[in-house]
Amino acid sequence: MKNAMTIDVEDYFQVSAFEKVINPQDWGSIASRVEENTDRVLQLFADHNTTATFFTLGWVARRFPQIIEKIVKQGHELASHGTMHRRASDLTRDEFQADVGDAKRLLEDLSGGPILGYRAPSFSFTRQNEWVYEVLAEEKYRYSSSVYPVVHDHYGIPDAPRFRYHTLSGVDEIPLSTLPIVGKNIPISGGGYFRLYPYVLTKWAISHFGQKENAPYVFYLHPWELDVEQPRIQNISKKSRFRHYLNLSRVEGRLTALLNDFEWTSMAESYGYDQKESER
Numbered sequence: 001m002k003n004a005m006t007i008d009v010e011d012y013f014q015v016s017a018f019e020k021v022i023n024p025q026d027w028g029s030i031a032s033r034v035e036e037n038t039d040r041v042l043q044l045f046a047d048h049n050t051t052a053t054f055f056t057l058g059w060v061a062r063r064f065p066q067i068i069e070k071i072v073k074q075g076h077e078l079a080s081h082g083t084m085h086r087r088a089s090d091l092t093r094d095e096f097q098a099d100v101g102d103a104k105r106l107l108e109d110l111s112g113g114p115i116l117g118y119r120a121p122s123f124s125f126t127r128q129n130e131w132v133y134e135v136l137a138e139e140k141y142r143y144s145s146s147v148y149p150v151v152h153d154h155y156g157i158p159d160a161p162r163f164r165y166h167t168l169s170g171v172d173e174i175p176l177s178t179l180p181i182v183g184k185n186i187p188i189s190g191g192g193y194f195r196l197y198p199y200v201l202t203k204w205a206i207s208h209f210g211q212k213e214n215a216p217y218v219f220y221l222h223p224w225e226l227d228v229e230q231p232r233i234q235n236i237s238k239k240s241r242f243r244h245y246l247n248l249s250r251v252e253g254r255l256t257a258l259l260n261d262f263e264w265t266s267m268a269e270s271y272g273y274d275q276k277e278s279e280r
């Protein structure tokens, strides 16, 4: 069983941690680094014969359509991260529908293929907004990978199922990977925790998950996490600064090790969604 490699394509200044100090209206005037950072990720995948899923922000796709072209041409799965990186938990149903619907149509127009998957910014699905799955079904998404079944100050549904489940709308949820340790789900899916944990711990966790669980492990990372040179954003909390800039210099080496140590493919392939059979 191959693990699922996923990348959330967004620029370093579009993350939720900076939403109070950077206005989305100013995004276009900030020096972008998303294309070269995504190129680095694509190169690592090419070097290791790995295909992945790229949950891409509609805003990025509209401004840099060449990124979409590269992702698709290199055989990866293109998926949606919404349009404006708004947390689902901050939106009305109509706002959410416009955000995920616009992203899907744009990504399909640019790629010429169906978009099956969606990942909510900051894993912002909660017990309060379960209507999100009805909207995703209306917009003809097949699966979501937006729930992290952990306790965290900004996201997570601690008691959500740890493995893929079917929602009433027909859209599947594929949660981020965890390991239950003394009654608590430990996040082992990548991102900030991948930068925090020593690599040997991540490696142990993925191996352990693979031996114990009958489901593909899900890993995620952002292109900006490989970018040591990214400009430092001012006026953010100490905690946000720690989380965003921690161990950026270690990520490329650790990702290379992951690609060598485990077998990876896209979410659609590891979880059995056929892009050709899906209607637009």
Ligand SMILES: [Zn+2]
Residues within 6 Å of the ligand: 008, 010, 015, 081, 085, 120, 121, 122
């Ligand atoms: Zn994101």
